[in-house]
Amino acid sequence: MTHAVALFLTLLATGPGPGVDTTLAIKRGTRLEVDNFAGDIQVRTWSKDALRIEANHSHRTRVEIDQEGRLIRLTAVGHMMPGMVDYKLTVPPWMPLDLHGMSAEISVEGIKATVTAKTVNGDVRIKGGEEMVSASSIQGLVEISDAKGRVEASSLNQGVSLKDIDGDVVAESMNGVVILDKVQAKSLEASSVNGNIVFLGPMLKDGSYSLSTHNGAVVVGLPEKPDVNVSVATFSGAFSSSIPVTIERTHRARRFSFTLGSGSARLELESFSGSVQLARYVELAKRLPSFYSQTQHEDDHDMDRDQDQDDDGAPAKDKTKPKDKE
Amino acid sequence: MQRDPVASTAGEEAVDAMLAAAGDTRAFERLYRLHVARIHSLSSRMAGAEDANDLTQEIFVRAWNKLSTFRGESAFGTWLYRLGINLILSHRQARSVQRARIEPGQELDDIATKPAATDHHMDFDGAIAKLPRGARQVFVLHDIEGYRHEEIARMMRITSGTSKAQLHRARLLLRAALGA
Amino acid sequence: MTDRFSARLSEYLDGDLTERDRRELERHLEGCSECRDTLASLTDLKARAQALPRIAPATDLWPQIAARLPATPRPSRASSWLGRRLSLSLPQMAGMALGLMVLSAGIAWWMVGRAPWLVTREPSAAAGRPLAVGSGPAAPSPTESSTIASASFVDARYDATIAELQRTLEQGRDRLDPKTIRVLEKNLAIIDRAVTDARRAVDADPSSVYLREHLASMMKQKVDLLRQAAVLASQG
Numbered sequence: 001m002t003h004a005v006a007l008f009l010t011l012l013a014t015g016p017g018p019g020v021d022t023t024l025a026i027k028r029g030t031r032l033e034v035d036n037f038a039g040d041i042q043v044r045t046w047s048k049d050a051l052r053i054e055a056n057h058s059h060r061t062r063v064e065i066d067q068e069g070r071l072i073r074l075t076a077v078g079h080m081m082p083g084m085v086d087y088k089l090t091v092p093p094w095m096p097l098d099l100h101g102m103s104a105e106i107s108v109e110g111i112k113a114t115v116t117a118k119t120v121n122g123d124v125r126i127k128g129g130e131e132m133v134s135a136s137s138i139q140g141l142v143e144i145s146d147a148k149g150r151v152e153a154s155s156l157n158q159g160v161s162l163k164d165i166d167g168d169v170v171a172e173s174m175n176g177v178v179i180l181d182k183v184q185a186k187s188l189e190a191s192s193v194n195g196n197i198v199f200l201g202p203m204l205k206d207g208s209y210s211l212s213t214h215n216g217a218v219v220v221g222l223p224e225k226p227d228v229n230v231s232v233a234t235f236s237g238a239f240s241s242s243i244p245v246t247i248e249r250t251h252r253a254r255r256f257s258f259t260l261g262s263g264s265a266r267l268e269l270e271s272f273s274g275s276v277q278l279a280r281y282v283e284l285a286k287r288l289p290s291f292y293s294q295t296q297h298e299d300d301h302d303m304d305r306d307q308d309q310d311d312d313g314a315p316a317k318d319k320t321k322p323k324d325k326e
Numbered sequence: 327m328q329r330d331p332v333a334s335t336a337g338e339e340a341v342d343a344m345l346a347a348a349g350d351t352r353a354f355e356r357l358y359r360l361h362v363a364r365i366h367s368l369s370s371r372m373a374g375a376e377d378a379n380d381l382t383q384e385i386f387v388r389a390w391n392k393l394s395t396f397r398g399e400s401a402f403g404t405w406l407y408r409l410g411i412n413l414i415l416s417h418r419q420a421r422s423v424q425r426a427r428i429e430p431g432q433e434l435d436d437i438a439t440k441p442a443a444t445d446h447h448m449d450f451d452g453a454i455a456k457l458p459r460g461a462r463q464v465f466v467l468h469d470i471e472g473y474r475h476e477e478i479a480r481m482m483r484i485t486s487g488t489s490k491a492q493l494h495r496a497r498l499l500l501r502a503a504l505g506a
Numbered sequence: 507m508t509d510r511f512s513a514r515l516s517e518y519l520d521g522d523l524t525e526r527d528r529r530e531l532e533r534h535l536e537g538c539s540e541c542r543d544t545l546a547s548l549t550d551l552k553a554r555a556q557a558l559p560r561i562a563p564a565t566d567l568w569p570q571i572a573a574r575l576p577a578t579p580r581p582s583r584a585s586s587w588l589g590r591r592l593s594l595s596l597p598q599m600a601g602m603a604l605g606l607m608v609l610s611a612g613i614a615w616w617m618v619g620r621a622p623w624l625v626t627r628e629p630s631a632a633a634g635r636p637l638a639v640g641s642g643p644a645a646p647s648p649t650e651s652s653t654i655a656s657a658s659f660v661d662a663r664y665d666a667t668i669a670e671l672q673r674t675l676e677q678g679r680d681r682l683d684p685k686t687i688r689v690l691e692k693n694l695a696i697i698d699r700a701v702t703d704a705r706r707a708v709d710a711d712p713s714s715v716y717l718r719e720h721l722a723s724m725m726k727q728k729v730d731l732l733r734q735a736a737v738l739a740s741q742g
Binding site: 075077138139156175191193194212215236254255273 | 546696697703704714716724
C-alpha cells in the first residue's frame with residue numbers, strides 16, 4: 001500500500017509577515033507534486049539535489065509537505081477556505097513535476113524530466129521538459145518551448161503555442177489559436193473549434209500532420225522544396241495557396257488532395273467554414289508576431305465586455321488584424 | 327483536490343461499455359483499468375484492506391454479468407460504482423475483530439478510553455479503518471467519494487438524518503484519533 | 507460539548523444548513539472559540555479526506571477476473587429490442603472498405619478515420635445492409651421511409667450522457683467561481699453552435715464522409731467539455 005505517510009511536515013509562516021523559505025535534501029528519483037488552489041507556481045532549477053520552497057501565504061494558510069516514498073507533495077491548506085499560496089520552487093533538473101492549481105499561474109523552466117501542469121484560471125508556461133510534457137488550462141493560455149519528447153497541450157479558452165519541440169504533439173483549443181513553430185514531430189495533431197491553426201513545420205519524411213478547425217483558418221508554411229501529400233477538406237471555406245498546386249479531385253467536392261515533391265509526408269487540413277491556406281514558410285514567419293497576439297485575446301476587460309456582446313459564432317479570424325472580439 | 331485519472335472520455339467509455347456488453351473482453355479490460363483504482367480504494371476503505379482484492383474482483387465479475395442490463399442512461403462508471411457500493415454494503419466481513427457490530431454510542435467510549443494516541447504520524451487511512459462500520463462507510467461515501475446524504479441514505483437504507491449524524495461522529499472520532 | 511451548535515458543525519461545513527440556521531450558527535461561532543477550533547479541524551479533516559490518493563491493488567487483478575468471464579459473447583438483451591440478431595461478426599467486418607463494425611447487440615458502428623460514428627440497424631432492412639443515420643436528435647427527418655426508431659438507443663446514449671453531465675454541472679455550479687462559469691458557458695455555446703452547423707451540413711450532404719466525421723468530432727468535443735466542467739463542478 002502506498003498511502004502510508006512517512007514524513008509529514010507543516011510549514012507555518014513565522015512572524016507577522018507571510019512567508020516561508022525552506023530547503024530539503026532529496027534523493028535522485030524523487031517526484032514533486034503541487035496542489036494549489038490559488039496562487040502562482042513558479043519552478044526553476046539549480047544543480048543541487050535539493051528542493052527549495054519559498055512560499056508566500058497568509059498566516060491562516062499552511063503549506064503541508066508530505067513525503068511518500070519517492071514522492072513529495074505540497075498542499076496548501078487554508079483555514080475554513082481553500083489554501084492560497086504563491087510558490088517559488090527551485091528543484092534539480094532531473095525532478096519530474098506534477099503541478100495542479102485552480103487559479104494558478106504556472107511557470108516552469110529548465111526541467112529535464114516529465115512535466116505535467118494543469119490549471120483552471122491561469123496561464124501555463126513551460127520552457128524545457130523531457131520525455132513527456134502535458135499542460136492544460138481552462139481559461140488561460142499554454143506556451144511550451146524547448147521540449148523533447150511527447151507534448152500534449154490544451155487550452156479551452158485561449159491559445160496554445162508550441163515552439164522548438166522535438167517529439168510528437170497533440171495541441172487543442174476550443175476558442176483559441178494554435179501556433180506550432182519549429183516542431184519536429186513524426187506525428188502531430190492540432191485542433192481548434194473557434195480559432196486558427198498556424199503550422200510552420202518542419203515536416204519530416206513519413207510524418208503525419210493533421211490540422212483541423214471548425215470556424216478558424218488553417219495556415220501552413222511550406223519549405224522551399226516541399227515533399228508532402230496534402231489532403232484538404234472543407235464545407236464552406238476557401239482554399240488558397242501561394243505555391244502552385246495541381247489538384248487531383250479524387251473524392252467528392254468536400255475533400256481533395258494533391259502531392260508536392262514525392263509526397264513522403266502526409267498533411268491533412270480541415271476547416272469546416274474557415275479558409276485553408278498554404279504559404280511559403282519565410283512569408284509566414286514574417287507574420288508570426290500577429291499570430292502570437294491572438295494567443296491572448298482574453299483579459300479581464302474582455303470578460304466584462306463579453307457580457308454585452310453578441311456572441312454570434314465568431315467568423316473565421318483575419319490573421320492580419322490584431323485581437324478583436326472573439 | 328480529487329483528480330480524475332483521465333484515461334478516456336465519456337464518449338470512449340460509452341463505446342467500450344457497448345463493446346463489452348456484446349462480449350468484447352478487451353473493451354472490458356479497458357474499463358477495468360480505468361476504474362480499478364477507485365473500486366479498490368472504495369472496497370479497501372469501506373470493508374477493510376484484507377477483503378479489498380476479493381471484493382474488487384467480485385465487483386468486476388458481477389458487472390460483466392450484469393452488463394446486458396446497462397442501458398446507458400448514465401455513465402458506465404457511475405453504474406459500476408453503484409453496483410460496487412451495493413456489493414460492499416452487503417458484504418459480510420469474515421474477520422470482525424475491529425469491526426464488530428457495535429451498539430450505537432459504544433464506539434465513542436471505546437475511542438475515548440484508549441490512551442490518547444495523539445500520534446501526528448498516524449496514518450489517516452489507518453484511522454479510517456478503525457472507525458465503527460456505519461460511521462466509516464458514511465465517511466468514505468461522503469467525504470472521499472463525494473456522494474450526497476440523500477444518495478447515501480438510499481444506498482445504505484437509512485435516513486439522511488442518520489447519515490448526517492454518522493458523518494459527524496466519524497469526523498469527531500477521526501479528529502480524536504489523529505489528535506488534529 | 508454536545509449542544510445544538512456543535513452537533514451541526516458538520517452540516518454547516520457541508521453547506522447543508524438552511525439560510526436561517528447558517529446565520530444562527532455563524533453568530534454562535536463568533537463567540538465560541540471551542541466550536542471554531544472544532545470547525546477548523548473538521549475542515550482540515552475533510553480536505554485531507556478529499557485529497558486521499560486512490561489505493562490501487564498491489565497486484566494486477568485482471569488475470570483472475572478474466573478467468574471468470576465466460577469465453578463466448580453472451581446474448582445481449584438489447585438484440586431482442588431491435589427484433590433481430592445480426593449475422594455478421596467483427597472479424598467478418600474487418601475486410602470492409604469503410605471499416606464498419608457490427609456488434610451482436612444490433613448496434614452498428616462506422617469507424618471512419620479516427621472517429622466512431624454511430625448508426626443503427628434498421629429492423630426491417632435486409633440482412634447485412636445497415637442503414638447509416640446520424641447520431642443525435644437531428645437525424646434525417648421523419649418523412650424518410652427508413653425508420654429512425656431504431657436510432658433511439660443511440661440517441662438515448664448520447665443524450666443521456668449529455669443530460670447527466672449537465673445535471674452534474676448544474677448541481678455543482680455554485681462551487682465554481684463566476685469567471686470559470688462564464689468561460690465554460692461561453693465555450694459550451696461555441697461547441698453547441700459548431701454541432702448545429704455540422705448537423706445542418708450533414709443534413710444537406712449526408713453522403714460526405716468528411717462532414718459526418720466532423721460532426722462526430724464536434725459532438726465528442728461537446729461531451730468532453732461537459733465532462734471536464736462536471737469534474738470541476740464536483741471538485742469545487
